[in-house]
Every structure is written in structure tokens, then in C-alpha cells.
Amino acid sequence: MDQSIDPLQTRIADALTTVLTRTGDLDAELAAIGVPGMGAPESVGGLGLGLSADTMVNLGLGRGLEPQASYRETALVLDLLAGSEVPRSRLAALLRGEQHAATVGVHTTADLRVDDSGRAWGESEHLPAGRFGLALIRAMEQHGNSGWYLVVPQESTCETESGTRLGLSTVRLRFTGAPAEALRLSEPHTRWALDAARVRQAALLLGVADRALELARTHVNQRRQFGKPLVELQTVAHELARLIGAADGWRLLLHQTAWRCDRGRAEAAEPSRLLAAASEHALACARTSLHLHGVRGMLAHSTPAAAFRVASVEATRLDTPANLWNAAGAARGDAADS
Structure with missing residues (x-):
């Protein structure tokens, strides 16, 4: 296997270095060079360049001490939704860097449940701060099993609590009857x-x-x-x-x-x-x-x-x-x- 960095990876690294020298909104600057879309599957509107591209982006963010955890959460949601029936139009704002997506109850256990009427209740774990347009949650259902649900955070049914961890901004989402759309994701x-x-x-x-x-x-x-x-x-x-x-x-x-x-x-x-x-x-x-x-x-x-x-x-x-x-x-x- 060829272990050398290919020219495309070098160009991505150079573009990321340039982005980190600018003083504008980092999410917008990243979107201008195709992040998070460059690594996202084509089925959700991404370029499908895969992890070979994403690693160069994240190496650069790490060296710049700009963790941008909300970007990686967005990339994870896009991967999870690949092949689902969620229309591309609902994901366009994520690919443009205007909104973020988050997973809840995926990396750790969260106190979440979805009732028989398809509404989510409970509180998320600490999430990276972001402008959340979608939340992909793993919640308990009425019959005791867990399931995947897509939630659009809205002020009327989702409260946001800000906080910090070692100086890095975090948020917690509190769902109070938020409409939750059931998804089927294979193991x-x-x-x-x-x-x-x-x-x-x-x-x-x-x-x-x-x-x-x-x-x-x-x-x-x-x-x-x-x-x-x-x-x-x-x-x-x-x-x-x-x-x-x-x-x-x-x-x-x-x-x-x-x-x-x-x-x-x-x-x-x-x-x-x-x-x-x-x-x-x-x-x-x-x-x-x-x-x-x-x-x-x-x-x-x-x-x-x-x-x-x-x-x-x-x-x-x-x-x-x-x-x-x-x-x-x-x-x-x-x-x-x-």
C-alpha cells in the first residue's frame, strides 16, 4: 500500500492552513473549502471523498487548536443518514455550514424517551456548542427498546443550556415533547x-x-x-x-x-x-x-x-x-x- 500523501490531500491541507489564518466565522470559512461536504457520502449531497480527506481537515484543526467538535458531530450525522429516506433538502444547511447536527445518547447514555405519540422527552449529555438544525437521538421507547429518531430543535419544545468544560463551550438540549421522526438504521x-x-x-x-x-x-x-x-x-x-x-x-x-x-x-x-x-x-x-x-x-x-x-x-x-x-x-x- 502506498503510504505517501496524495496531491489532493496536500491541497486540502494547504486550504485548511489558509482558512486558519483568517479571522472570519470559522464554520463559514470551512464551508467555503467544502467542509463538511467533502468527506460526506454522495447520497446526502457530499463529495464522497471519504476519510482520506477528512483526516487532513482534522489534522489541521488539531494543529490549529480549533477542535470544532460540532463539525465532526455533523459529519457523523451525515454518515448515519446516508441511505436513509431523509431528503437532501433537509441537509443542505448542514453542508453549507449554516447549521450543525448533533447525536444524542450515542457516545454515552442520555436520559431520553419517546412516547407513543412520537414526542421526545429528556436531556442530552454535554454537547459541543453549535447552531443545531438537527439532532439524531437514541431514545428509549414505550416498550423498553431503544430506537433512532430525528428531531428538529425548536425553542417551543427544546431548551438549550450553555456551559463549559475546561474552557471549551458546551450545550445541553432539554427536549419537552419535541416531535421525533423514527428512523431505521441498520447495525x-x-x-x-x-x-x-x-x-x-x-x-x-x-x-x-x-x-x-x-x-x-x-x-x-x-x-x-x-x-x-x-x-x-x-x-x-x-x-x-x-x-x-x-x-x-x-x-x-x-x-x-x-x-x-x-x-x-x-x-x-x-x-x-x-x-x-x-x-x-x-x-x-x-x-x-x-x-x-x-x-x-x-x-x-x-x-x-x-x-x-x-x-x-x-x-x-x-x-x-x-x-x-x-x-x-x-x-x-x-x-x-x-
């Missing part, structure tokens, strides 16, 4: 969409890790202690060398997993394994960078502190690394038994 299709979400999240975290390492490397080459640059201390140099070497390996694994997922060749364990490794790597890089910067790195406005906050929140957004490793192990076991 294999759901697994495929969630695997794609894990690959995107891993790309973001590896981008955050790259930025944290860049900050640390620059600092230790400039900062002097005991009469010489910090980088000349073996404990500092060896730890950074280890993390930089690991980063190269995880980045190769990211591109390989995205390539295999796009072609339907990925094993069930691969996306969970990738995200678990990327989460642990990002946290290790962010902590090391913060430690090497000392007190200056701990100031709330410092870039190392920003990298640490983003890594801490995003490393557990879809699940904890421990749970992801368990899921990967279980998938390998199931594959061996079959």
Missing part, C-alpha cells in the same frame, strides 16, 4: 459511521499532539537552564525524541486506517485501537509540553495550556481510552471466533 451501517467518527477524532488528537510537541521543541531550544539550553538535558531530549518518533508512527497508522476504511478493508478493531492510541498520545504530548514550559505554560492564556485543555476534553469525547482498548480487544476476539 452494520451504524458501526461503519461510528468507526468513521473515531478516525476523524483520532486525526484531530494527533494534530493537537503535533502542536504540543512543536511548542515544546521550540521552548526547550530557547530556554536556558544550568547555563545551557534545556534540550541538552538528556531527560528532556530523550522524552521529546520518543514522542516525536511515536507521532510519526501514529500518523502513518491514521492514514492507513483511513485508507482501509474508505475501501471497506478495515478490521473491526482498527478504528477503536487508533483512537485509543491517539488519545493517549495527545494527552502525553500535552502534559509533557505543559511540564517543560513550567509556570508560564500553566497560565490560562498560554498556548501550551490551550493544547492541554483541548487534548483533555477531546481525548474522552467519544469514549475513554480504556474503554476503546477494551472495545478493540473484544472486536479482535469476535473476529478470531468467527
Whole structure:
């Protein structure tokens, strides 16, 4: 398999870098270069470029410390709705970057139910802040099973509560009889969409890790202690060398997993394994960078502190690394038994 970055991926990365230098609305700027539509399936109005394109976008967002979690939630909803009967016209605003979509009760358990009249009640988990035009919820039904429902958040039946997690904006949606449209999503299709979400999240975290390492490397080459640059201390140099070497390996694994997922060749364990490794790597890089910067790195406005906050929140957004490793192990076991 060719592990090199193809010209299209390079152009996407360059376009993303340009977007991050601008000061306008980031969602609008991303939409101008085709995000989230470039990776979305053609059946929902996207370009169908797949994860090979999405990884470049998320690597760039991570390096820019612009997590844009609402974009990845939108991409997940578009994947989940691929092949459904939801008309493209209802998704157009998502593809233009004017609205976001969110999943509720998918990454974690949420207290949601849908009554016999098709109305949703309950409260979501903490979601990334966004302009939500659609919510795809997993809710309990009257007979005790769970089902998929599409909800259009409206002020009369959906309250929004704002909050923060380590300085990153969040919202909670409280449904009070919101009309819910039942959807039928197959288990294999759901697994495929969630695997794609894990690959995107891993790309973001590896981008955050790259930025944290860049900050640390620059600092230790400039900062002097005991009469010489910090980088000349073996404990500092060896730890950074280890993390930089690991980063190269995880980045190769990211591109390989995205390539295999796009072609339907990925094993069930691969996306969970990738995200678990990327989460642990990002946290290790962010902590090391913060430690090497000392007190200056701990100031709330410092870039190392920003990298640490983003890594801490995003490393557990879809699940904890421990749970992801368990899921990967279980998938390998199931594959061996079959």
C-alpha cells in the first residue's frame, strides 16, 4: 500500500492552513473549502471523498487548536443518514455550514424517551456548542427498546443550556415533547459511521499532539537552564525524541486506517485501537509540553495550556481510552471466533 500523501490531500491541507489564518466565522470559512461536504457520502449531497480527506481537515484543526467538535458531530450525522429516506433538502444547511447536527445518547447514555405519540422527552449529555438544525437521538421507547429518531430543535419544545468544560463551550438540549421522526438504521451501517467518527477524532488528537510537541521543541531550544539550553538535558531530549518518533508512527497508522476504511478493508478493531492510541498520545504530548514550559505554560492564556485543555476534553469525547482498548480487544476476539 502506498503510504505517501496524495496531491489532493496536500491541497486540502494547504486550504485548511489558509482558512486558519483568517479571522472570519470559522464554520463559514470551512464551508467555503467544502467542509463538511467533502468527506460526506454522495447520497446526502457530499463529495464522497471519504476519510482520506477528512483526516487532513482534522489534522489541521488539531494543529490549529480549533477542535470544532460540532463539525465532526455533523459529519457523523451525515454518515448515519446516508441511505436513509431523509431528503437532501433537509441537509443542505448542514453542508453549507449554516447549521450543525448533533447525536444524542450515542457516545454515552442520555436520559431520553419517546412516547407513543412520537414526542421526545429528556436531556442530552454535554454537547459541543453549535447552531443545531438537527439532532439524531437514541431514545428509549414505550416498550423498553431503544430506537433512532430525528428531531428538529425548536425553542417551543427544546431548551438549550450553555456551559463549559475546561474552557471549551458546551450545550445541553432539554427536549419537552419535541416531535421525533423514527428512523431505521441498520447495525452494520451504524458501526461503519461510528468507526468513521473515531478516525476523524483520532486525526484531530494527533494534530493537537503535533502542536504540543512543536511548542515544546521550540521552548526547550530557547530556554536556558544550568547555563545551557534545556534540550541538552538528556531527560528532556530523550522524552521529546520518543514522542516525536511515536507521532510519526501514529500518523502513518491514521492514514492507513483511513485508507482501509474508505475501501471497506478495515478490521473491526482498527478504528477503536487508533483512537485509543491517539488519545493517549495527545494527552502525553500535552502534559509533557505543559511540564517543560513550567509556570508560564500553566497560565490560562498560554498556548501550551490551550493544547492541554483541548487534548483533555477531546481525548474522552467519544469514549475513554480504556474503554476503546477494551472495545478493540473484544472486536479482535469476535473476529478470531468467527
